[in-house]
Amino acid sequence: RSSDLWYAKLETTRGELKAPTGADFFFTLGGGSIEHTQPIESSPHRSGRHHNNIIKKKKEASWSLSTYFNIDDTLVAAAAAEVDPAVRLLWKSMLGAEDVSSGAKYTAAIPNFTFSIFECSDKWARQARGSFVQGANMSFPGDGEATCEWSGGCKDALYVGIGKSVTDNDGANTVTLQAGEGALFEKAIGALVMLIEANGTTRSADTPDGTPRKIVSVLGDVVTLDGAVLADADGSGLNAPLYLVYYEPVTPVAIDNPQTGLVGSFAITGFGTLCARSVGINLTNDHELVNYCYGSDSLKAPFYVTGNRMTAEVTFESNMDENLLAIFNSVQNFDGQEMALELGDNTKRYLKVDLPNVKFSIPSIAIPDTGSVPVTFTGNAYQTAFDAADEISVHLDRKSVV
Numbered sequence: 231r232s233s234d235l236w237y238a239k240l241e242t243t244r245g246e247l248k249a250p251t252g253a254d255f256f257f258t259l260g261g262g263s264i265e266h267t268q269p270i271e272s273s274p275h276r277s278g279r280h281h282n283n284i285i286k287k288k289k290e291a292s293w294s295l296s297t298y299f300n301i302d303d304t305l306v307a308a309a310a311a312e313v314d315p316a317v318r319l320l321w322k323s324m325l326g327a328e329d330v331s332s333g334a335k336y337t338a339a340i341p342n343f344t345f346s347i348f349e350c351s352d353k354w355a356r357q358a359r360g361s362f363v364q365g366a367n368m369s370f371p372g373d374g375e376a377t378c379e380w381s382g383g384c385k386d387a388l389y390v391g392i393g394k395s396v397t398d399n400d401g402a403n404t405v406t407l408q409a410g411e412g413a414l415f416e417k418a419i420g421a422l423v424m425l426i427e428a429n430g431t432t433r434s435a436d437t438p439d440g441t442p443r444k445i446v447s448v449l450g451d452v453v454t455l456d457g458a459v460l461a462d463a464d465g466s467g468l469n470a471p472l473y474l475v476y477y478e479p480v481t482p483v484a485i486d487n488p489q490t491g492l493v494g495s496f497a498i499t500g501f502g503t504l505c506a507r508s509v510g511i512n513l514t515n516d517h518e519l520v521n522y523c524y525g526s527d528s529l530k531a532p533f534y535v536t537g538n539r540m541t542a543e544v545t546f547e548s549n550m551d552e553n554l555l556a557i558f559n560s561v562q563n564f565d566g567q568e569m570a571l572e573l574g575d576n577t578k579r580y581l582k583v584d585l586p587n588v589k590f591s592i593p594s595i596a597i598p599d600t601g602s603v604p605v606t607f608t609g610n611a612y613q614t615a616f617d618a619a620d621e622i623s624v625h626l627d628r629k630s631v632v
């Protein structure tokens with residue numbers, strides 16, 4: 231299919247894939263991807279005029295995807311259900327702290343978990359384990375849709391295909407595939423799979439929805455799975471053939487109510503009405519990757535260290551007028567600006583971003599030949615006091631309730 235389906239699930243043990251359910255699905259925009267490479271170079275051994283061998287480097291794995299801000303704005307009571315569980319994971323991994331007492335709210339703290347990402351296509355899938363968020367770039371343009379670009383790292387990514395079996399696999403933990411199809415699973419040790427009957431939709435009783443099997447080993451075209459001995463895996467009987475398939479939940483469920491920016495507001499405390507041509511908030515964790523451990527060919531648990539500052543870079547563009555001139559003069563004094571952005575109808579559930587202390591660099595102003603005079607301010611969000619950790623908060627709010 232042209233659009234892959236994405237799922238994210240909190241891992242119980244860092245770096246071990248956790249099976250998602252249908253509720254762990256979330257909508258994404260085009261361009262999302264999981265990247266997994268392992269660079270090589272020619273061996274420096276002296277071998278005359280000819281390259282003789284290779285030297286393998288550490289594996290490198292990352293992921294990126296874009297989303298709209300999907301919000302269930304029909305909810306009245308404060309809860310966390312106004313945002314998808316998978317997206318809650320992304321926010322918590324980005325900022326670190328979650329409070330759901332008055333609607334999901336995220337503030338700066340130290341993230342301390344990993345999650346699994348599943349990208350499911352039509353004939354193959356990628357399963358990334360030990361995943362975490364490195365950055366979230368929120369964009370609120372005045373002439374387009376509000377989006378968030380997410381990016382992060384992971385331990386590695388496993389590629390899983392679909393193989394056919396015409397063998398009776400009952401009574402053991404092995405599935406014998408047709409000749410050559412073991413190669414579709416050879417590099418997927420640890421991946422989650424399911425067994426599908428000949429009609430292409432019915433799941434084997436050995437792998438019901440929510441209970442996949444893990445690949446333990448692959449020898450030729452024989453794939454060994456974990457768990458109990460197989461009892462509904464006969465690929466030679468009336469239901470032949472049997473298919474070994476990457477795991478995917480039966481029914482994806484997610485909020486499909488994007489808040490695109492036609493309703494919302496942007497304000498800087500102490501100044502008049504402001505027309506923001508665009509607002510951007512680029513969050514960066516800059517985690518230190520644990521890719522330096524001897525004897526490991528990829529990231530090693532805990533996979534990342536929160537050894538660097540979390541940075542929130544803020545930009546906004548507006549036309550020069552008397553209100554903006556007052557802001558410009560305040561910026562020249564390097565005063566901290568208290569900013570608030572709302573996305574959606576604030577009589578319903580909506581997204582609110584609070585930035586209580588943004589310090590901007592003094593911008594340059596170019597005068598065009600005709601039209602308005604746009605000015606772009608760029609700066610960073612700061613906490614209001616030592617250890618306050620309040621430089622940014624992202625809240626799914628409702629003014630009539632909270």
